[in-house]
Every structure is written in C-alpha cells, then in structure tokens.
Amino acid sequence: MTIAIDCQNLTKTYDSDGQKVMALTGVNLAIHQAELMMLVGPSGCGKTTLISIIAGILDQDEGHCWIYGQDVNKLASRDRLKFRAQNIGFVFQAYNLLPALNAAENVAVPLIINGMKRSQAERKAVELLAQVGLAERYRSLPAQLSGGQQQRVAIARALVHEPRLIVCDEPTSALDHQNGQLIMQLLKQVALQNNRALIIVTHDARIFSFADRIAHMDDGRITDIEATVLKHPD
Numbered sequence: 644m645t646i647a648i649d650c651q652n653l654t655k656t657y658d659s660d661g662q663k664v665m666a667l668t669g670v671n672l673a674i675h676q677a678e679l680m681m682l683v684g685p686s687g688c689g690k691t692t693l694i695s696i697i698a699g700i701l702d703q704d705e706g707h708c709w710i711y712g713q714d715v716n717k718l719a720s721r722d723r724l725k726f727r728a729q730n731i732g733f734v735f736q737a738y739n740l741l742p743a744l745n746a747a748e749n750v751a752v753p754l755i756i757n758g759m760k761r762s763q764a765e766r767k768a769v770e771l772l773a774q775v776g777l778a779e780r781y782r783s784l785p786a787q788l789s790g791g792q793q794q795r796v797a798i799a800r801a802l803v804h805e806p807r808l809i810v811c812d813e814p815t816s817a818l819d820h821q822n823g824q825l826i827m828q829l830l831k832q833v834a835l836q837n838n839r840a841l842i843i844v845t846h847d848a849r850i851f852s853f854a855d856r857i858a859h860m861d862d863g864r865i866t867d868i869e870a871t872v873l874k875h876p877d
C-alpha cells in the first residue's frame with residue numbers, strides 16, 4: 644500500500660497567556676492512499692491541531708509531515724498556498740463559509756482560485772450541491788441555511804476541486820442520521836477513488852463503520868490504531 648500522508652514525531656506547543664500548552668507531544672501517523680482514517684479522542688487531546696498541520700494551515704514546532712511526498716512545511720508561503728489549493732480540501736468545524744456569497748459561489752471558490760472561469764466553476768458547484776442534497780438551495784446565502792445545510796455546503800466546497808487529500812473536522816456534527824449517511828457515502832466514494840486519502844475527526848459513533856482504520860488520540864499523541872471490523876453494508 645502506498646503512503647499518502649506520513650507524519651513523523653510532530654510536536655506543537657501553544658502559548659496561551661504566557662502559559663505553554665503542549666498540544667502534540669510526538670505524533671507518528673501514516674495514512675495510505677485510498678484510505679479513510681478516522682481520528683477520535685477526548686476534547687483537547689490535539690485532534691484539530693494535528694489535522695491543521697496535516698492540511699498545511701498550521702506549522703508544527705518539530706517533526707515532519709509529508710503529503711504525497713511533499714514536506715509542506717518546507718515550501719515558501721506562496722508555493723504552500725498553491726499546493727494546498729490544488730491538493731487539499733478542508734471541512735472546518737465552524738464551516739467558515741463566506742457570508743456574502745451564496746452556496747454555489749462559496750463552493751466555486753476553490754475552482755476559481757485554481758484558475759477556472761467563474762461561470763464554469765459555478766456550474767460545477769451546482770452539480771456538487773445536488774450530490775449533497777442541496778439542488779434547490781444553491782442561491783441561498785449561508786445565513787438563510789440551517790446548520791446542517793451549511794455543513795453540506797462546506798463539504799461540497801472541500802470536494803469540488805477533486806483534491807487528493809480531504810481533511811474534515813466533525814463533518815456530520817450538525818446532520819441528522821439520513822444526511823450523515825449520505826455525506827459519508829459520498830466521502831467514502833471519493834476517498835476510494837484512485838490515490839486519494841481522507842482523514843476525519845469525529846465524535847459521531849454512527850459513522851465509525853465507514854472508516855478503514857480508527858486512530859485513537861490522547862494527551863497529544865496517537866495511543867492506538869485499529870482496523871475497523873464492522874464494514875458498512877453499502
């Protein structure tokens with residue numbers, strides 16, 4: 644199996660009002676191509692910090708993280724932005740939609756950043772919104788959508804440019820069972836496509852069965868990695 648993401652000995656300390664907070668204390672984690680890895684653990688154990696480093700949004704203090712062979716930390720900031728825009732889709736816990744743009748315009752952003760013409764990008768965005776069950780709502784502003792609908796827009800935005808790596812922080816937290824299953828089927832289908840990889844932070848036990856492996860985290864490190872026994876019927 645070919646490795647997509649290789650984290651070695653990652654450490655990260657935050658400075659919080661003069662106090663040092665050790666968020667990662669030496670994380671080693673490898674994720675294979677075509678794999679869906681879930682990351683679970685108690686609040687504050689470092690999950691968001693780890694996936695932010697993997698996604699190139701945050702710098703580690705020590706250690707290395709190779710994404711498809713590229714040590715993103717070593718790239719100059721312009722090249723890093725380009726690498727991220729082309730290769731990584733990120734679903735934030737707080738969705739981070741742009742409030743002045745409607746759903747289709749929000750989803751089109753990664754395509755436009757990567758150089759696609761606006762009209763073509765918005766057409767593709769509408770197609771993806773239909774896949775997440777929002778065909779009728781593409782003209783709505785984020786404020787006109789429910790939390791679950793905003794979450795689905797954020798997921799469509801993370802997938803639209805077909806990135807090789809998709810990183811999701813609690814992607815089903817605002818979704819009911821039916822929409823949670825729909826989104827996981829879509830994410831799983833995407834992850835299994837040639838050479839992609841997917842990492843999902845979640846507390847949602849209803850979706851554990853979609854994982855290929857589950858990494859358990861505690862106190863800033865990975866404590867255990869289990870291959871899932873239960874496979875989803877789909």
Ligand SMILES: Nc1ncnc2c1ncn2[C@@H]1O[C@H](COP(=O)(O)OP(=O)(O)OP(=O)(O)O)[C@@H](O)[C@H]1O
Nearest residue numbers: 657658659664666685686687688689690691692693
């Ligand atoms: N910007 C920051 N400044 C200071 N401390 C931070 C910052 N971000 C995170 N921390 C601290 O680092 C530790 C790890 O936080 P992190 O958000 O990675 O945990 P988490 O496992 O994702 O938590 P949750 O499940 O609650 O989202 C926590 O102790 C947190 O308080």
